[in-house]
Amino acid sequence: DVAAAPCLINRITYSGDLGYEIWMKPAVQRRVYLAIKEAGAEYGIVDFGMRALLSMRLEKNFPTWFAELRPIYGPFEGAMDRFIKLQKPDFIGREAAVKERDEGPKLRRVSLIVDAGTADVMGDEPIWARVGDTDYGTIETPHGYGAPRFDGAGQELAKPDPARDGDWRVVGWVTSGGYAHYVQASMAQGYLPAALAGDGAEGMFQVEIMGERRPARIALEPPFDPEGARMRM
Secondary structure, X not given: OEOOEXXXXXXXXXXXXXXXXXXXXXXXXXXXXXXXXXXXXXXXXXXXXXXXXXXXXXXXXXXXXOOOOOOOOOOOOOOOHHHOOOOOOOXXXXXXXXXXXXXXXXXXXXXXXXXXXXXXXXXXXXXXXXOOOOOOOOOOOOOOOOOOEEOOOOOEEOOOOOOEEOOEEEXXXXXXXXXEOOOOEEEEEXXXXXXXXXXXXXXXXXXXXXXXXXXXXXXXXXXXXXXXXXXXX
């Protein structure tokens, strides 16, 4: 119980730090909240909002439901396959998951550290790669359009077709991102062809933000606590 209220406490985190979820009936929520605030006052406990949480999850390379985890992406593409128990006899989506595993995912979710200027990504920005004449295929834009593109005068530009500039090609799209305040870096998540998703080299990728292509590199490990030690304190 918490403050004499029956609760189910789950040790889980979306911030990348040690965290808990507390489940209870709505009628006791205020009582539990006030009790936690009172008990945590001497430790400097404070409230924070969803935008702060979404910033922290970027530093751990955690996906989010309304962007990276959608029906158009499979569990192996989204790097969520460790949560799929294919040895179970049957469940909705099992056949598709087995097929994806056997054939191999065509895409992979990646986290990118972006050398951004005055703006961070919002979602749907193109990801460029220096691949020359190698064609890794086309990834559909997450929402069927892509982010706006502008010239130096602020006029919106048409999207390039084909999406190529010399040795650079559009190979994927950003799904979400923002500024990661703890590691002090602009970050993005998105999907790339699986063959490119493990390339963490400098100078290989660019993310187009408001019509300006900015250098980016794949974060193969989470920038914050890559060993996950803080979640297991």
